[in-house]
Amino acid sequence: MILLSFDIEEFDMPLEYGKEISFQDQISISINGTNHILDILEKHRVKATFFSTVVFAQNAPDIIKRIIKSGHELASHGYFHSAFEPEHLASSRNELQMISSKEITGFRMPRMKSVDENEVRKAGYLYNSSINPTWLPGRYNNLNRPRNKFKEAGIWQIPASVSPILRFPLFWLSFHNLPIKIYQWLAERTLKKDGYLNIYFHPWEFTDLEDKNRFGFPVYLSKNSGIKMIERMDSFISDFKRKNYQFSTISDFLKN
Template identity: 60%
Template sequence: MILLSFDIEEFDMPFEYGKSIDFAEQLAISTEGTNKILDIMARRNIKATFYCTANYALNKPDVIARIVNEGHEIASHGYYHSDFKVEHLKQSKDTLEQLTGKQVKGYRMARMMPVDELEIFKAGYQYNSSINPTYLPGRYNNFSKPRTWFYQDGVLQLPSSVSPLVRFPLFWLSFHNLPMGILKWLSKKTYRKDGYLNLYFHPWEFTDLKKPEKFGFPGYVSKNTGVDFEKRIDNFIGWAQKEGYRFCTTGDFVERLG
């Protein structure tokens, strides 16, 4: 199985690079990208999981409705993207369930930062996908974490996919910077080893980010964004389908694990 997921949030990443962007534009950029994602999913007839902040969902209920109506899964990405309190775990879950009328089973911490697994369990989540089991300078070192799914404190942990042995991360930045041939080769090796891929992206990657005066992003972030990223994601999905790989939501995958 390939588990595609997208973190739907207020687009506040420019703040990390000393830039400001007003809230209306944060929402607009994330919304435009989300609709592009949904168009690709519909054309390819596959389902994905959308980890949404409650803040985004409350401001864009029409987008959340489209995600649900088209058969995708809504999971929690916290209440706000740049503010976390333990009580937000349950508050975000409750808010998303009220908006969607669906059970919210999964959680992903903003920026894949550490989160107390016992608190995840107490908030009522079945699974947590907040671990990138690799080393990213200045962000995290998770070489001690398992590469594949495991249970902790009553919650299924579903780390982002990394390659066997060297643990090369198969996450959003890799899809911007690696040649597609190498990316597909690494994905095939990882799929054969693990039996699944857990891949995550963001809707703002579908916007042209090559505007350093506006966003402040380095080249490795802005490379292959916008239309180029749409083509790369669509190309990858088409390749995976030809390889015979199936796609499903993270919640469905967790249910199959029992």
């Protein structure tokens, strides 16, 4: 089972690289990218999970409607993308439920930061997908965490997929930087070993990010963005559908 997920949020990453970006641009870039994602998913008739911040959902109501109408899962990515307080766990869930008229059962912390699992459970979530069980310099070291889904504090933990043994991360950066055939080989090997593949992306990856004056990104962040990312995602889904692999939302995966 392949679990595609997308963190839809205010595109604030340029701020980390000393660049100014207006709130309007943050939202519009993410809206455009999410529409590209939805077009690809619709083309291939696959379902995915969208982790949304409340701020993005409030400023992109048509996108949220399209996600729900298309049968995808909406989950929480917190209230804000660059600020977090424990009370945001419950308030983001409640607000997203009001906006979407759907029950919100999943949570993912922005930038895959750690979060108190007991507080996640108290806020009413059934699962948390905030662990990348690898080592990423300057971000996290989760080599001691399980690779596969497990229960903690009464809720499911759905770590991002990493390869067996070496724990090579199969997240968005790898998708951009590895030759696509090598990425697909690692993904399929992990899928066969674990029985599922949990990989995540962002809508702004579907915008051309190579303008360093505008975004300030190093090459490894901007490589294969924009139309190249659209083509890569289309090719990835096509290849795995051709091999008869199934795609699912995270909540549906946990029901089976």
